[in-house]
Amino acid sequence: TELLEGEDDPLADADVPDEPVESGLQTFTEGAPSVLGVQARYGAETAVRRINENDGIAGRQMNLDVVEESDAYLTNYQQFVDDGKDVTFGPISSSGHAEMVPEIEAQEVINVSTDGTVTTLYEEDFPDVTYSFRFQNHDVMEALAAVEQAVEVLGADSIDTYAGINPNYAFGQDEMELFSAGIEQLTGAEEVYSGFPDLGTGDMSTHITEVNSEAPDVVFSSCWGGDATLLLEQGHANDMFDAIDVLVGPVLYGSANDLSEDLVRGPIYSGSRNFYWGEPSTDRWSPAADLVDEVQSEYGVVPTAHFMSGYGAVTAWATAAEKAVRLLGRWPEQEELAMVLENHGFFTPAGYHTIGADHQGYSNAHFGELTWSDEHDAAALANVNVFAAKNVSPPPGEISADWIGSW
Amino acid sequence: MLEHVLNGLYYGSVLFMIASGMTIIFGVLGILNLAHGELYALGAFCAFSIVGFFAGQVAAPTGPVTAIVFALVVLAGSLAAAAVLLPVGGALEATFVRPIYDRDEVYQLLLTYGLLLVLTDVMKFVWGPSPVDVGVFSGINEIPTTELVGFSYPSYNVLVILIGVAVFGWLVWFFDRTKTGRIVRATAINREMSTAIGVSTDRMFTLVFAIGAFFAGFGGAMVSIGPGSASLGMGLRWLVLSFVVIVIGGLGSLRGAFVGALLVGVSSRIVTPYFPQLELAVPFLLMVLVLLVRPEGLYGTWGEIQ
């Protein structure tokens, strides 16, 4: 299989049950947040499909059930456990993930979250967990990559003012706070406006008007999904891109499939999470090289970062399981598998990832200029910068805020 | 400041289109239609399909003239999309709502909530679970209204404000000046006596529900061809905001709905930049304030509702 090559295969003799691995994913399957969730689902399904086509995990096939996370994270997880799942994935929601962690520890069935980006979750709230993981790179990374990108494009000296337009919930507030800390540390720039439109709003013009009148050098936005499209549409309509120097938005690219050619014009930069297109180079590793075509023909969309969240969460667990079988000569217990997952390194088409000792994922961050790809009829990134994991996320065990302060 | 006011008028106009349908249905039928937000969402989805098709027939605008043609095509498309809501609204009224007019009003709430859920899944079945966007917004903005306003401002917003005023004008004209409109009002005031002078109240109610659905759908089309997109569940927020608007304005009052919508729109857009934390709460605070001062809303009543 792809996962292992070599003659004397310890897996062949391993004591592994015949029945397939059962897994469950909870994610946003409909409505506005499905821009993220459907991609995560495609990613997870693609990973499962690839695993099964390649003789499964140590020979075991894998089944995946998907359920809408709505606001029933805990009940969903419990239902999965009751149904006898070997592992669960998701959710996307940050509060949902925070709510689940203790329950996961109590139920002792591994969950690998696809997103669930609460900054402090594994740093402060649950520094010492066993069964709960987050594939997603430390979310500090996206805000800081945006800082680095802004500095890269404009130069630290020419950034005097910045503003933010972020969705009005914990994620948006966290991101803005991190971005502010980072950019003030690096450039000494001053915040001139920070607005928080409602999540899923139909109109951001008031914030854009305000940004226009302040004309900051950099605008940061963690808007995603429909909010990202809306921001770009109204930004263009109100000539925001004439008033500002750059817009950096780590999650804008998540709407790659919904943006049109005219929307991506202008000094707009995005990327960050596990970006895999053109960078890291895909030409020599077929799982990466085939991915975009496979996804386009299977689902009619290009994969985005959240696709990789789903893909990566499944792959992290599956590769670790196979590693454990190889080590133990049998199928691991939950606890053993959890131990293997710590400090586990593995490849996805987005590059090399590790799950840190703090249970969250680390990998390089990528940021580039939003452009249009005629080939894929979707938005793409150009001139991608790569920021090493250690430059955009604190080392395991350190508190982000302290670490940024030490820049 | 002027720009913030314009933003508020734009927002208020969209709000009015949705709330007007709700206020009509409530004023005449006495039904608080919880599925109204879904009718609005349905309009947005229909606009995606129909406007998308229409816009595909004409070239993307290259200059002012073609932009105006383009805008007209899009407008025609959104009217066609909203027109889909006429039979949908009528059929919903005839099949589900009509049997329960005489029941306790709380059952109407439960029934329309059930309809809300079913409609959501109908849209999921037809358009899939993910948001869709026609993307004609920038095309319409090629119309050079910017010079007219005197500063850079999206033509689309101006267009929506004009349409909002036109819709209000049309509704007032229809209900105050046309015979059909007066008959509808009479039906609202006294159902039995309307029957006794030869009004088919069943048909009037169906018509009113259909008109209400039409304007919800038109509002949805405006949002979907605008910067927003059509997504499942998009109706919920607007449903609640429509409540707020019609209560501020006074139940069953069209003028109230108009003033209420603009008030909510403008106040929230003016307050937001200075007190960003209040964006979500402004409409509700406004409503509480209005009701504490004028318990019956800004304008009296219209129709049989006291």
Add this chain to the structure above:
Amino acid sequence: MSRFLVDRDGETRVRLSEGMELTKTQSVLAVVGLVVLFAVPDITRLTGLSFQAIHRGILFGLAAVGLNLLLRHTELVSFGHAAFFGVGAYGAAVLASHFEVSSGLLLLLGGVLAATTIAVLIGYFVSGYLDIYFALLTLAFNQVLYAFVLQSGYFNYSDGLSVRPDGLNPPTLFGLQWTSTGYDLILYYFTVVVLVGSLLVMWKLVNSPFGRALDAIGQDRTRARFVGIPVEKYVWIAFVISGIYGGLAGGLFALLQLHVSPDPTLYAFVSGEILFMAILGGFGTLVGPVVGGVVLVYLLIQAPFYVEYYNAVTGLVLIGVVLFLPEGILGSVPKIGTGLARRRRDPGLLRDDIAAIGSSIRRGVTRAVTTVRIIVFGVN
């Protein structure tokens, strides 16, 4: 007659206490209900039903019982009961995460007190309003509260607060630290006891002169005033009582979920759901709202596991109840009972039923088709 049996209207009734009597059928149903409630953990283990979903449903049902005091008696539709549910939950969560209170009962008490305070405040403003104005005013207060919590760092924005006083373990119950499963079970039985107690209190309440006064207010405010009932004050009291029920349910919810965030507890749609539970279960009955709570929560949470179009399934169930069970689920039981009895005696009626349903569907479809034809083609 013994102390527990009385004769009234030619029927022997079970007497629980002064003024609380059950007919024979009611007693049987009550006993069966209690047994089922206590057996839920075992039933769910055997049948694969979701224990958590039922527990959650009971809690929302408890909130709906409180709301029903307003709905059934003062005839006021509250669209804002999530305010109390949410504040009850947040009250417990704040004590646990900011003050590290570890006793579950103290957390619950804190939640109830917080909810009561909020109910006193909101009730002061809304008790003079009627109909939809009351409904939407309660909704507005609810949303203002929601917006406030969502914006507030103290409540940790949309991420919400954990109800684990030491950060990892659930609060203690009855002075003991339980394992996860033990905790769930103990909390469940505690919930059942609270529920039964709350129902008895509510029963007592609505059959007291105060309950009658609320009925009077609901049926004719002017008359109520002119028999000397201070209408606003009594509505206010009823509002607070129903808020306490909401707070109690919310506090228990916090203990169950061990994490409280705004959307599932404080958002206006939660208010709507609590209202719909009461109607669905039968708002003319005492226990109906609990049944409605369990049914609706179960549908909302579990349907996604079985069908893709789970919203439609829930929606169709609700529409079906409205059209075919005119008094809600529990409220229609007596009618169904007599209907069934008649059909057992005369199976021919069944054929009529089927014919009736068939023709009502046909009529509906014909009506809809005609309507569409009129609208589309302008002709009849």
Add this chain to the structure above:
Amino acid sequence: MSTLGPGSDAGPGGSDPLLEVSNLTATVEGFEVTHGIDLEVNEGEAVALVGRNGAGKTSTFRSIMGLTPVANGSIRLRGEELLDMRPERIPKRGIGYQPESRDLFTGMTVEENFRLPVWTAGKARGIEDEDAVVEDVFDLFDELEERRDAEVQNLSGGQGKMTAIGRALALRPDLLILDEPLEGLAPVVVENVKSYIREIIDRDISVLIAESNASHVPEIVDRMYVIERGEIVDSGDPEALSSDEEIQMLMQGGGE
């Protein structure tokens, strides 16, 4: 000819009664409120239905208008069964109805209250000149002329009653049904309304009146029925019946 005369489809006027109610049993919320009512109104005739409160007068009228469900019996207008008809067709067939409580279209002007029936049923009644019909009503009730643009909720009790009658007349009915047109009016007003009703009858419109106070009846109608507990107990010449002792006893329970 006055535009207020009977509509164009007035039948040949043979021996068939204009309105024939037979064996009518009406139900309100499951309760039978009338039991086998039989009554007739002939072309050009004025008939009264007299009985005390709760006797079933209003229920009978509402049944004729299709507003109260009928369990049994038949209601024929010129031989055509009204029970098979949707209620809104009944006014179009030529019955104008003034309900017991005023039930005007509040928020609208007097004139609009007169125009509405023309809009809804004018075509069926063969009305070509809307304005002429409306002016004719105002001619009849010339007190209303100056209140033409007043919204009806601001009218006095007497003016309101007149507006309600006028609204029924604007249909150009063949049969006018008046439910207690004199009730609750001051004695002065009563006299005025009585003379209007006589004027209407002079225009060849048949009239069916409900009254709970028998003393007014002989001055207005040709024939009367006495209704008691949902049943017709007597009928005949109003003068004779009104002076009948037993009937008087029965009627004393009547309202003010």
Add this chain to the structure above:
Amino acid sequence: MLEARDLRKEFGELRATDDVSLTFGETAGEMVFIVGPNGAGKTTLINLLTGLLEPDQGSVVVHGEENGTPVEEDITEMAPEDRVKQGLVRSFQIVHVFEEMTVRENLRVAVLSRHGKTLSMRSVDDGHEGVEREIDHLLAQFRLEDVQHEVAETLPHGDRKLLDVAMSFGLDPTYLLLDEPTAGVATREKEYVIETIVEASEADGVTTVTIEHDMDLVKEYADRLVVLHEGAVFREGDPSLLETDSELRRVLLGVDE
């Protein structure tokens, strides 16, 4: 003694109550009848006295006695329910009863309220003996025993009216303001109503103020007559005015002499 001082109420242009000053119950147990054409302002006056409406001008005053010295209390601002507690009780022209309760339950609410027991948590079915006995008495007084278990909304109009008046009696009034208590009540029952009113005023010293259109009743029972016309007091005095005052006869009865 209940006093209206310069009461005025305007509805837009219309002055429904035009500076009315009246006193009721100077002699305890007085029976006053208020008459006047439709729209004269009779109901409005009662609404002002009982607090259903707020006057634009003027005041409502209750005169009493404390330790032998006369005291007066201005109750213009007092809430209706508190006026009821002071013994100022009314019935309604348009019937107001608790539609979904039975006759007995309707009366029970009134009697419980009078006893100040509406906040009690004791079951209504048990242990309010005194209350039930009072209800029985009221039922007998108004001949409502036969329908005591009927739901109010299904009652014939006359019985509903009786129930409305009976509830007012159940409140143990000092001043009883009755708005057309006999309108729509059949002849036989009309007499019960009037007799009950007479009984109350004679035996319990209740001051009654009754709006009435039936002049025969007025002539027979009134101690004093108040005629309202266009909002103002037109005549006040002995019921014989109805025979002697030709101006009054013209306005009220439309009799030109």
